Amino acid sequence: MKPNKKLFILLTLVMIITISFAQEEECGAEPPKDYGTFMLKRLVSIANAKALSSPVSLPIQHHVSRNSSGNNPAVSSAEIQNVMDELNATYAPMNISFYNYGPTRFIDNSSWNPSFNKNNDSQLAQYEVAEAINIFYFTEVLSGSSTICGFAKFPGTGNRAILDASCSQNGSTSAHELGHYFSILHTHSTSNGRELVQRTNCNNAGDFFCDTPADPRLSSLVNTSCNYTGSATDANGDQYQPDTRNVMSYTRKSCRTGGFTNQQQDAIVVSLQSDRAYLLDATNPPACTVISNFPYNESFESGFGEWSNASGDDIQWTRDSAGTPSTGTGPSNATEGSSYLYTEASTNVTPPGSPNKVAILNSPCIDLGSSSNMFLTFGYHMLGTAMGTLELLVSTNDGISYTSIWNKSGNQGDSWNEAIVDLSAYSGVIRLQLKGTTGSGWSSDIAIDDINISSGSTNPPSTCTGITSFPYQKSFEPDFGSWTQETNDDIDWSLDSNTTPSSNTGPSAPTHGTNYAFTEASGNGTGFPNKTALLTSPCIDLTNETNTQLTFDYHMYGSNMGTLEMRASTDGGSSWATIWSQTGDQGNNWNSQTVSLSTYSGTAIQLQIKGTTGSSFRSDMAIDNINITSGSSDNADDDIEGITSDSISIFPNPIASGLLNIEHPKIAKSNAPVNIIITDFLGKRIDVLALNTGTTTYDTSSLSKGVYFIIFEGEESKQTRKLIKQ
Incomplete structure (x- = not known):
């Protein structure tokens, strides 16, 4: 007879699906020898158990496997939080919650990452924290050659649970393993004999609990609707009617939403109060001294x-x-x-x-x-x-x-x-x-x-001990001094005094002194493309400074030049704002740039030079001759061409919209016209006006919100005013 290929394929798929579910990773927890005797004695305590009189919170110490280089952690901090959420939800009916005892600890061992075998379980004892529940996470957990979801140590055998990383995220395995940790057996346990469907031996067989139905072991016998699909019978010929939602069963992981029965809960509480009483001591920390x-x-x-x-x-x-x-x-x-x-x-x-x-x-x-x-x-x-x-x-x-x-x-x-x-x-x-x-x-x-x-009222207080006096100058003689290379970038800034190693890129000499700092872009995948180099200043104390200006020289020569940025931080380097940037080939010459730091007056900052290389090795960029000065000509009393700081007025400032009034009465008397240049915060020119009569107006409607500068410029002097557009 000619074989039916379609039927063969269908049967094969059914077998694959069935085998796949039958081989779903299970638990490797094993009760110690004669555990049945322990449980028979424990039943007396359980019968007299009382619920916890007040909520308790138990400490958990998390241990995460990585390779020997400190990479490839088995789980992330977000995944650990998922485990904590699962445990807190499942154990809440018992008045039990959990908290992170300390920061996550890491085990860097390439022999255990990516795979840990249960045969090495005894070696985990050295990492245990005595006063907390220890949960260990591995990318894969094996028992011999079989993959398992994890296992836990029963009372008297250890203080830990071990989880497979993926199983720890299925919503039930973590709670299941802590059930073993607190003395609970699987609902299908046969360590003291198999429980009968009629429960006539429920006190001394199975899992020893009479409010959990007899369980034939549910692996592969529960469908996606969480219904039991088996037809097995017990020793008396009675068909099983198991609970397919109990967290201690071998039902589908997604079906274990029923938590623990009343007797299981009582057993957990008794185990906590006796076997694991040391956990309760950790929930009462000493009183905290209050600073107010x-x-x-x-x-x-x-x-x-x-x-x-x-x-x-x-x-x-x-x-x-x-x-x-x-x-x-x-x-x-x-x-x-x-x-x-x-x-x-x-x-x-x-x-x-x-x-x-x-x-x-x-x-x-x-x-x-x-x-x-x-x-x-x-x-x-x-x-x-x-x-x-x-x-x-x-x-x-x-x-x-x-x-x-x-x-x-x-x-x-x-x-x-x-x-x-x-x-x-x-x-x-x-x-x-x-x-x-x-x-x-x-x-x-x-x-x-x-x-x-x-x-700090509107600005944080400062105890800045870095750059505290001005003018300040840095030209990298003989080294970087108190400026530091960051480690969260790709390449470093280097010092040089002649030409950089690459042709047709980089300067041939410094602009000041004997050294300059540059980024070496050679090496595809090493120096380029888009490799960043970060150089950070020490703290710069501007708490008592006004009209502070930063000037520096930069060199950006190369056909594939990248981007140079100057950045500032007011929070100790936690976040950075770009205050100036330049991109692309700027020619084979040094350029000079001035950036106002007036907006940071009254606080302490750090500066950071960020170089990002371009698409090839011809993108060496350099920086030199950094200067910070305080108290610009805004404060001068000189009267040159009638431009004096005390006679300049711009209002309203800040301005939301409409006309800005610009006044300088002495201009009318001197008959010396002055250009008014309007720039954005980075120095980009927005507009140019002529002031001939001493007063004029400027329509700010086209300006975006931000900081601008109004520059009064004569032939030999200039004055600057800051404008805030709200």
Whole structure:
């Protein structure tokens, strides 16, 4: 008979689908030997169990597998949050919730990433945090040669649950494994015999609970509508009618929406109160000292003050005053007073300080009240070729969870820098954490000092210790000085004094002194295309300055030239605004640029030079002769051609729309006409007017919202006024 190909294909597809579901990854949790005896004794406690009298929140320490280079994490922070949401929803009926005990820890081991075998389970004990539930995430979890969704340690056998990354996101496996952690068996368990459908042996067989129906093991026996499709019978010939929604069954993962039965819940509570009672101790942290008087300062002169090292991290913050023990990393002195705190990253100490070791410093409780203009500033020092990351986190729920609001990574040079963090988004009582994570080696000591919290009215307070006097000049003699290379870019700025290595691009000599800084664009995929180089200034204190101007020389010669930008930050480098940019070939010559910094008067800033290479190696760009001056000719009393600052008037300013009045009465008397040049914030010319009679008007309707400059220009002098269009 001729075979029916269509029927064969259909049957094959059905078999594939059936086998696929039959092979759905299951749980690898195994109760210890004689667990039935344990459960028979436990039933007495369960019968007398009482619900928790008040809600409890239990700590979870997350451990994420990465490869040995610190890459390819098994799960993301968002996926960890999904696990927490699942657990909190499933365990809520028992008055149990969960919180992150500490920052996520990473296990960098290429032997376990991307695949971890259950045979190595005993090696995970070394990573456990004793006072928290430990959840380990791996890209794949194997039991022998079979892939499983995970497993957990029953009471008395360990303090951890292990999850396959993809299974941790299916909405039920995480709650399932913690069920085992709190003593619960599978609903189909046969460790003490198989339960009968009539439940006559429900107290001493199956999962030992009489409110969970007998279960024949539901793998491949539940359809997409969550209906049982099997026809198996028990020893008495009775057909099974299992619960296809119980979280401890082998139903489809998406069907496990029924949570736990009453007896299962009672068993979990009893296990928490007896087997896992240490978790309850961690839910009652000591009372928090409240700071409510501002300005507040802590510079660690007589100890840690109200700040304290956290438990559950890897290493501690240490107080020091005269340089850390390692060379080429750490500060040599404090930025305020004589003491500071730092993380010791050396590998020859106990415990080792690197790589990727975490130190957490907890703040006191900070009562911001209803203030809307609070700022936090602190000094930080991050010198070292293997530098890690410093992070500031905030909690609004009494330390149960934290959110990152500022961070800095990589070598920041041998100088104290200032972080300025806006707290205006917060009110009431908050807690802060300073989290230092050491880098890839011992050269990554991180230091902090001089923490201040105060009201900044409209501008943040400044404790800027970088560039504080003007005029300031930097031409990279003999090196970058306190300007630092960023690590979150592609290439570095380099110093040179003659021509760059590539032909038909780059300058042949500096414009000032003997050195200039440039970006080397050679190498397809290395220096180009679109490779960025970031060079950051130290803190620049403009709190008492007005009419500040930045000038610099730049060279952008090359047929495939990219883009050069000057950027500014008012929040310690957390965000940057471009205040000037230039793109494309500007010829084989140095150009000079002036950028007004007047809009930043009254605050502290950092500048950053960003070079982005073009489409080929002919895009070397250079910068030199950086100058910052304060107090321009706006404040001069000179009367040259009748242009004096005290007689110039522009109004209304700010202006929303309509005519701007421009007046200079002395112009009419001098009979010396003056050009009025209107530019945008970046210096681009918008319009030119002639002022002959001493007064004129200008229609601002075509101007977009922003900052503009009105420049009064004569033959030998000029005056500048800032205009704000609302």
